[in-house]
Amino acid sequence: MRWAEAIAVLGGTPDAWPRLEARYGEPHRRYHTLDHAAAVARDSAWLAQDLGGTDRAVVAVAAWTHDVVYDAKPGEDERASAAWAREALAGVPEPHIERVEDLVLTTIKHDAPPDDLLATALLDADLAILGAPKELYAVYAKAVREEYAKYPDDVWRAGRxxxxxxxxxxxxxRSEAARTRWATAAEKNLTTELTHWRRDQPDHR
Known part of the structure; x- marks a missing residue:
C-alpha cells in the first residue's frame, strides 16, 4: 500500500512524504534506503492481505517509517523512527499513531506476541531479504557492511x-506463508555468510 493511500485510510494527509523520501535518500545509506522501505511495504501488504483495511494501512505506515531514521545505531534508530512517525501522523487518531509506534518499536528485537498479526506481517517482511536469491543476498550483505564502515573489520566480523x-x-x-516462501533460502544464505566470516577470522585453522 502506498504512503498516500495508507495515510488517507487512517484519516491523515500525506504531507510528510517529501521529508520521508529525503531521509531515506541520505548519502550514508546503502541498504536501508527507500527501496528497502518500499519492499517491506509490498511484502507486508501481501502478508496482511486478510486483515481489515485499517489494519493494512497501519502496517503500511509502519513499513514506510520503520527505518526512516538510520544512523547504524541499533535501538536508537528504531526509537527515533517511531518518534518521527508520531510527528508525521499529526491529525491521525491517537490509537492508530500508537499502533504504528508500537510496530516500529518491535523491530528493535524483532519480537512481539505470537498473536499480533500486524507485527507478524511487518517483521516477516523486514526479513524477506534474507530469503532472496543468493546474488541479491550478497548485495544486501555488502551494503550493510558499508553502512557500518566506521567499524574496523575485526569488530564487524565478531559482531556479524x-x-x-x-x-x-x-x-x-513468524507466519507459515513467510516460512514457506523464504525460510529455506534464508538458512542457506545466512549459513554461507557465516562460513565466510568464520573462515576469515585471524585464528581460523
Missing part, C-alpha cells in the same frame, strides 16, 4: 558472526 548465529538459532519467520 554473533548476529548470524543468533538468526540461525531461532525461527526467523
Amino acid at each position: 558472526i554473533a548476529v548470524l548465529e543468533g538468526m540461525l538459532a531461532r525461527t526467523l519467520y
Whole structure:
C-alpha cells in the first residue's frame, strides 16, 4: 500500500512524504534506503492481505517509517523512527499513531506476541531479504557492511558472526506463508555468510 493511500485510510494527509523520501535518500545509506522501505511495504501488504483495511494501512505506515531514521545505531534508530512517525501522523487518531509506534518499536528485537498479526506481517517482511536469491543476498550483505564502515573489520566480523548465529538459532519467520516462501533460502544464505566470516577470522585453522 502506498504512503498516500495508507495515510488517507487512517484519516491523515500525506504531507510528510517529501521529508520521508529525503531521509531515506541520505548519502550514508546503502541498504536501508527507500527501496528497502518500499519492499517491506509490498511484502507486508501481501502478508496482511486478510486483515481489515485499517489494519493494512497501519502496517503500511509502519513499513514506510520503520527505518526512516538510520544512523547504524541499533535501538536508537528504531526509537527515533517511531518518534518521527508520531510527528508525521499529526491529525491521525491517537490509537492508530500508537499502533504504528508500537510496530516500529518491535523491530528493535524483532519480537512481539505470537498473536499480533500486524507485527507478524511487518517483521516477516523486514526479513524477506534474507530469503532472496543468493546474488541479491550478497548485495544486501555488502551494503550493510558499508553502512557500518566506521567499524574496523575485526569488530564487524565478531559482531556479524554473533548476529548470524543468533538468526540461525531461532525461527526467523513468524507466519507459515513467510516460512514457506523464504525460510529455506534464508538458512542457506545466512549459513554461507557465516562460513565466510568464520573462515576469515585471524585464528581460523
